[in-house]
Amino acid sequence: MKEYISKKLLLLIPTVLAITLLVFAMMRFIPGDPIHLLLGDMYDKRQADELRHVYGLDKPLFVQYVGWLARLAQGDWGQSVLTSRPVFQDIISRLPISLELIVLSMLLALLIAIPAGVISATRPYTVFDHGAMTVALLGISIPDFFLGILLFLLFSLTLGWLPVQGYVPLTSSVVDNLRHMLLPAVALGMARCGILTRLVRASLLEVMRLDYVTTARAKGVVEFLVINKHALKNALIPTITVAGLQIGFLLGGAIIIEAVFGIPGVGTFGVQGILKRDYQQVQGFILIVALLFVVSNLLVDVSYAYFDPRIRYEQREK
Amino acid sequence: MENSQGTSVETVAVEHALRGATPQYRARSMLGITLRRLARSYSALWGLCMVCALLLIAAFANFIAPYGPAQIVPGGGSLDLPTWAHPMGLDLLGRDVFSRVIYSSRIAIYVGIVSIILALPGIPLGIVAGFYGGRLDKLIMAVMDVILAFPIFLLAIVIMVILEPSTTNVVIALGIVRIPIYARVVRGSVLSVKENEYIEAVRALALSRWRVLFHHVLPNCMAPIIITSTLSVATAILIESSLSFLGLGTQPPTPSWGWDLKANLVFMDTNPWIVIFPGLAIFLTTLACNMLGDGLRDALDPRLKR
Numbered sequence: 001m002k003e004y005i006s007k008k009l010l011l012l013i014p015t016v017l018a019i020t021l022l023v024f025a026m027m028r029f030i031p032g033d034p035i036h037l038l039l040g041d042m043y044d045k046r047q048a049d050e051l052r053h054v055y056g057l058d059k060p061l062f063v064q065y066v067g068w069l070a071r072l073a074q075g076d077w078g079q080s081v082l083t084s085r086p087v088f089q090d091i092i093s094r095l096p097i098s099l100e101l102i103v104l105s106m107l108l109a110l111l112i113a114i115p116a117g118v119i120s121a122t123r124p125y126t127v128f129d130h131g132a133m134t135v136a137l138l139g140i141s142i143p144d145f146f147l148g149i150l151l152f153l154l155f156s157l158t159l160g161w162l163p164v165q166g167y168v169p170l171t172s173s174v175v176d177n178l179r180h181m182l183l184p185a186v187a188l189g190m191a192r193c194g195i196l197t198r199l200v201r202a203s204l205l206e207v208m209r210l211d212y213v214t215t216a217r218a219k220g221v222v223e224f225l226v227i228n229k230h231a232l233k234n235a236l237i238p239t240i241t242v243a244g245l246q247i248g249f250l251l252g253g254a255i256i257i258e259a260v261f262g263i264p265g266v267g268t269f270g271v272q273g274i275l276k277r278d279y280q281q282v283q284g285f286i287l288i289v290a291l292l293f294v295v296s297n298l299l300v301d302v303s304y305a306y307f308d309p310r311i312r313y314e315q316r317e318k
Numbered sequence: 319m320e321n322s323q324g325t326s327v328e329t330v331a332v333e334h335a336l337r338g339a340t341p342q343y344r345a346r347s348m349l350g351i352t353l354r355r356l357a358r359s360y361s362a363l364w365g366l367c368m369v370c371a372l373l374l375i376a377a378f379a380n381f382i383a384p385y386g387p388a389q390i391v392p393g394g395g396s397l398d399l400p401t402w403a404h405p406m407g408l409d410l411l412g413r414d415v416f417s418r419v420i421y422s423s424r425i426a427i428y429v430g431i432v433s434i435i436l437a438l439p440g441i442p443l444g445i446v447a448g449f450y451g452g453r454l455d456k457l458i459m460a461v462m463d464v465i466l467a468f469p470i471f472l473l474a475i476v477i478m479v480i481l482e483p484s485t486t487n488v489v490i491a492l493g494i495v496r497i498p499i500y501a502r503v504v505r506g507s508v509l510s511v512k513e514n515e516y517i518e519a520v521r522a523l524a525l526s527r528w529r530v531l532f533h534h535v536l537p538n539c540m541a542p543i544i545i546t547s548t549l550s551v552a553t554a555i556l557i558e559s560s561l562s563f564l565g566l567g568t569q570p571p572t573p574s575w576g577w578d579l580k581a582n583l584v585f586m587d588t589n590p591w592i593v594i595f596p597g598l599a600i601f602l603t604t605l606a607c608n609m610l611g612d613g614l615r616d617a618l619d620p621r622l623k624r
Contacts, residue, residue, distance in 0.1 A: 015467065018464060018467075022468075022476075026476055026479070026480060029480045030479065030480055137361075137605070137608060137609065137612070138605070140608060141552070141601060141604040141605035141608050142601045142604070142605075143556050143559055143560065143597065143600050143601065143604070145560065145563055145579070146579065146597035146598075146600060146601060149579070149583070149586075149593060149597060150594070150597070153586065153590055153593075153594075157586065157587060157590075247469075248468075248469030248470065248471075248472075249469065249470070249471070251469050251471070251472065252469050252470065252471025252472055252475075252560075253471070255471070255475075255564070256560055256563060256564065259563075259564065260583075270475075271564055274475070274478075274479055274564075274566065275564075275565055282479055286472065286475075286476060289469070289472055290468060290472065293467075293468070293469055293472075294467075
């Protein structure tokens with residue numbers, strides 16, 4: 001197990017480097033010369049050359065890249081042109097908020113998908129099954145921001161049960177925090193829930209046909225345990241894979257949901273930066289999202305080892 | 319005995335038989351079987367109808383929509399609730415929302431179809447990778463994996479930051495992002511087909527590699543390609559509307575569902591309908607593509623063959 005994890009951690013390094021390379025390249029590809037933008041009307045060739053030298057823009061690209069990388073590692077992610085605050089600080093303060101949204105959405109999705117999938121698989125082609133699959137299909141098709149808007153329309157504007165916008169930190173009040181996060185988490189999680197429900201149902205149906213399930217039943221194991229302990233553990237393997245892949249979609253969706261519900265997370269930070277052409281903000285945003293993605297993939301890979309003992313033993317045999 | 323093309327008659331006959339296209343099987347062509355199985359599923363038929371309806375609406379938007387997409391309705395009015403004259407109400411500038419929604423379907427179809435076409439280079443990449451294997455395979459797949467390693471939406475945003483936001487650039491971004499998916503899917507098909515004995519048989523007949531690829535390997539990959547394409551259209555429309563919602567996609571005055579949603583959002587308490595209808599349009603389009611894609615997947619599933 002330890003070898004497996006350490007191998008995965010080692011692979012992390014080239015992946016992260018590739019991401020930084022991509023972001024660096026992206027920043028250089030953006031049309032427009034930053035010095036031009038900075039000086040505007042007062043553009044003067046001599047001054048421009050001086051500034052280029054000061055910012056290190058006249059050095060070869062590779063040197064610029066290494067310098068930039070070193071600054072990143074030290075926590076200097078640049079300064080936002082709009083707010084004049086260090087980008088790193090803003091991102092760190094907003095990160096927990098986005099993380100909470102993402103984790104809540106995933107939890108909600110799994111909490112609904114797994115039981116629904118199990119019930120669908122154990123009672124196939126019944127009303128529940130058809131209903132669940134229909135709801136799943138609807139969940140996959142509806143754009144998450146539209147669902148968010150509809151929920152918001154219904155629960156906040158019309159019924160007034162839940163607050164309209166904004167965010168309350170966990171530290172001030174857990175209940176208020178959850179009240180604010182509930183609709184966004186539901187909106188974000190529903191599409192994932194749809195995909196996962198269908199997957200749990202399909203994998204469970206496959207697994208239930210296998211011989212070892214029949215053996216368990218023949219041994220006299222209670223049906224509930226046969227399904228939920230023996231069959232489910234194997235059925236969850238593809239589910240975990242897909243859930244891991246879904247995290248990417250969650251990260252993307254969180255950007256929009258934050259915009260809809262006015263949650264001050266990393267997503268709104270990035271969108272503001274993009275719309276106002278504040279490239280330092282954009283750079284920080286893309287870096288953090290890509291890093292989050294890589295880390296979450298790592299966690300999924302590690303959880304694989306827990307769910308599928310074959311992976312652990314394969315490593316040991318080597 | 320050789321005919322004018324230099325292949326012997328016997329070879330052609332054997333090849334023909336291997337393809338199962340001899341006269342007594344012609345009535346059961348792949349297309350016929352697929353369509354028949356598709357027709358057995360209600361949701362698939364619904365999906366097909368809705369997709370056809372969408373295509374018709376987009377094609378005949380001029381005739382269906384009472385006003386132009388940017389036309390300010392005579393008689394004034396702003397943020398009006400739906401009436402018989404304006405079934406979906408008016409937006410802030412006094413434009414008929416119904417007409418805008420109709421015209422936006424053109425953008426959706428354009429984005430869906432063209433992004434698929436731009437992603438088609440993934441197919442030859444996948445075929446080459448799967449067929450030749452070895453280092454070429456590893457190289458191609460490594461490049462594909464790097465692109466796939468990023469969340470699609472993030473990659474689309476990055477590309478839109480570099481290129482100026484516009485519908486064309488959205489389509490380019492979506493196409494690029496989709497290439498690895500096609501490559502992956504096709505490669506998987508090719509790998510599974512490669513092992514089949516009939517490929518060995520055909521190659522033993524000393525047919526050229528190209529012939530083998532196009533006439534024998536490719537038809538077997540068509541099923542996953544079709545399914546992926548249908549489902550990709552749904553994703554493409556969703557991503558385009560998400561990007562337009564953020565202001566990074568289709569720019570005004572071109573009408574787009576996502577943009578309209580965003581623009582009308584602030585007026586939701588006055589008139590929620592102008593937000594609901596564009597969103598509903600996106601939802602129904604995506605739903606149609608998903609239902610059709612699901613139906614196609616079930617109809618083309620080789621495991622269900624008699």
